[in-house]
Amino acid sequence: MSAHPDDTRTISERLARFAASLNYNDIPEAVRERAKYLILDAVGIALASTQQRYAQVSLAGIRHLTGEGDHALIGLVDRLPLRDAVLMNGVLVHGLDFDDTHPAGVIHATASAFPCALAMAEKAETDGRSLLAAYVLGVEVSTRLGSVAKGAFHQVGFHPTGLIGAFGCALLAGRLFGATEAQLVLAQGIALSTASGSLEFIEDGAWTKRMHPGWAGVAGITAAALALEGFVAPRRAYEGRFGLFPSHLGSYEADCDYSLATAGLGEQWEIERVAVKPFPACHFAHACAEAAIALANEEGVTPEQVERIEALVPPGTVKAICEPVAGKKRPSSEYDAQFSVQYITAAALTRGRFGLNELARDAWTDPDILALADKVEYGVDASFPFPEYYSGQVTVTTKDGRRLTRRVEKNRGAGDIPLTASEIEAKYMDNAAIAVTATQAESIRDLILTLDQCSDVRMITSGLAGIERKWKPDHDQPDERRYPHS
Numbered sequence: 001m002s003a004h005p006d007d008t009r010t011i012s013e014r015l016a017r018f019a020a021s022l023n024y025n026d027i028p029e030a031v032r033e034r035a036k037y038l039i040l041d042a043v044g045i046a047l048a049s050t051q052q053r054y055a056q057v058s059l060a061g062i063r064h065l066t067g068e069g070d071h072a073l074i075g076l077v078d079r080l081p082l083r084d085a086v087l088m089n090g091v092l093v094h095g096l097d098f099d100d101t102h103p104a105g106v107i108h109a110t111a112s113a114f115p116c117a118l119a120m121a122e123k124a125e126t127d128g129r130s131l132l133a134a135y136v137l138g139v140e141v142s143t144r145l146g147s148v149a150k151g152a153f154h155q156v157g158f159h160p161t162g163l164i165g166a167f168g169c170a171l172l173a174g175r176l177f178g179a180t181e182a183q184l185v186l187a188q189g190i191a192l193s194t195a196s197g198s199l200e201f202i203e204d205g206a207w208t209k210r211m212h213p214g215w216a217g218v219a220g221i222t223a224a225a226l227a228l229e230g231f232v233a234p235r236r237a238y239e240g241r242f243g244l245f246p247s248h249l250g251s252y253e254a255d256c257d258y259s260l261a262t263a264g265l266g267e268q269w270e271i272e273r274v275a276v277k278p279f280p281a282c283h284f285a286h287a288c289a290e291a292a293i294a295l296a297n298e299e300g301v302t303p304e305q306v307e308r309i310e311a312l313v314p315p316g317t318v319k320a321i322c323e324p325v326a327g328k329k330r331p332s333s334e335y336d337a338q339f340s341v342q343y344i345t346a347a348a349l350t351r352g353r354f355g356l357n358e359l360a361r362d363a364w365t366d367p368d369i370l371a372l373a374d375k376v377e378y379g380v381d382a383s384f385p386f387p388e389y390y391s392g393q394v395t396v397t398t399k400d401g402r403r404l405t406r407r408v409e410k411n412r413g414a415g416d417i418p419l420t421a422s423e424i425e426a427k428y429m430d431n432a433a434i435a436v437t438a439t440q441a442e443s444i445r446d447l448i449l450t451l452d453q454c455s456d457v458r459m460i461t462s463g464l465a466g467i468e469r470k471w472k473p474d475h476d477q478p479d480e481r482r483y484p485h486s
Contacts, residue, residue, distance in 0.1 A: 090214020162197025
């Protein structure tokens with residue numbers, strides 16, 4: 001049953017009060033430090049993304065609509081108007097699907113919150129502390145709202161990163177606009193009509209998922225700006241008769257826990273539960289990748305020995321990474337590959353790893369990997385603690401009759417087994433090295449990890465930008481880039 005809040009204030013009103021009152025000093029030091037490392041992870045991914053064709057196409061498309069602007073892009077010399085810069089930076093952060101995830105909310109909150117906070121802080125000409133506090137606010141709101149649905153948005157075809165991210169961005173943008181508490185309530189009501197995000201990309205490896213976080217920022221900024229001028233909006237954006245959860249979830253709304261949106265707000269910090277990805281693939285498949293790598297490297301399993309493979313996943317992940325089976329066993333793009341437990345398990349077992357190189361064309365078209373993918377059948381295990389963890393199990397039956405199993409209840413990077421600061425830093429350096437020199441990467445790293453000591457956010461944005469891109473416009477050629485640091 002739905003667990004609506006007991007007090008008389010709406011969820012929008014309580015979130016608005018939190019947003020209006022949150023200050024940098026209200027955020028515990030450990031939370032602030034974790035936030036900086038999550039931003040560092042995002043920036044490294046964005047730098048790597050600048051070398052990808054989807055970045056080229058995205059920027060070219062945006063250029064059809066706008067000229068030069070005042071806002072910086074991560075890793076690029078171009079500058080764009082406010083909302084266009086947020087859209088583009090969101091594409092860069094989320095494009096490789098290597099960015100962090102809040103498991104319970106099933107949402108990539110950093111990918112929307114950081115680009116939005118970065119551009120809005122630049123517009124407000126504020127300091128690094130305000131930028132960091134706005135980012136934390138956006139993540140806190142989006143992850144909590146995502147958690148209310150208990151993974152149900154994926155079951156009905158919505159992508160929470162785009163859909164829910166708009167509300168977090170509306171509040172952080174409104175805060176940096178200087179909105180009042182009443183205006184922040186309106187901003188959420190407007191966001192209800194601007195938020196979007198469809199999972200249809202799963203069907204054919206389309207690129208639309210890549211734009212969802214940036215578009216959430218665009219939607220949130222638009223909502224906040226309208227609210228600032230008094231644009232009248234619904235006040236029950238979430239729990240109203242046609243609010244977010246009733247209108248988008250249908251019968252699944254009955255299982256929502258509305259209390260999760262605000263329980264412990266300002267005392268319990270969801271950013272501490274955000275998981276950094278060790279593998280560049282849909283987080284739902286990470287446990288199976290981890291299990292397959294262990295079978296290859298610790299048990300010595302080789303593709304030649306394999307008779308069949310069973311990959312167990314939680315029921316709530318099947319639509320995203322297991323079906324349709326034929327398409328998952330024969331990915332037609334790197335994005336298809338990232339959302340296929342069959343391909344990911346086969347590639348991880350074949351190569352004993354799963355990194356960006358396993359998403360290159362020569363990997364997802366490799367006849368040997370595809371032959372092994374044909375032997376992967378999926379099953380479901382309802383006992384897995386989804387969505388708290390994205391669990392998985394891989395069982396290999398060999399041609400000589402052995403059965404070798406690895407079960408991963410808690411995927412690496414989540415919960416009480418997070419990636420450490422040094423592991424995140426190493427991941428950042430590997431990703432950044434795809435696009436910039438070691439010296440540039442170190443300079444950007446130091447800038448991010450001390451951003452709350454910066455008195456002018458424009459020093460941060462200029463430090464992240466100004467790097468010439470290496471690709472040249474060529475819309476007809478597929479990206480077959482190899483990643484030496486994968």
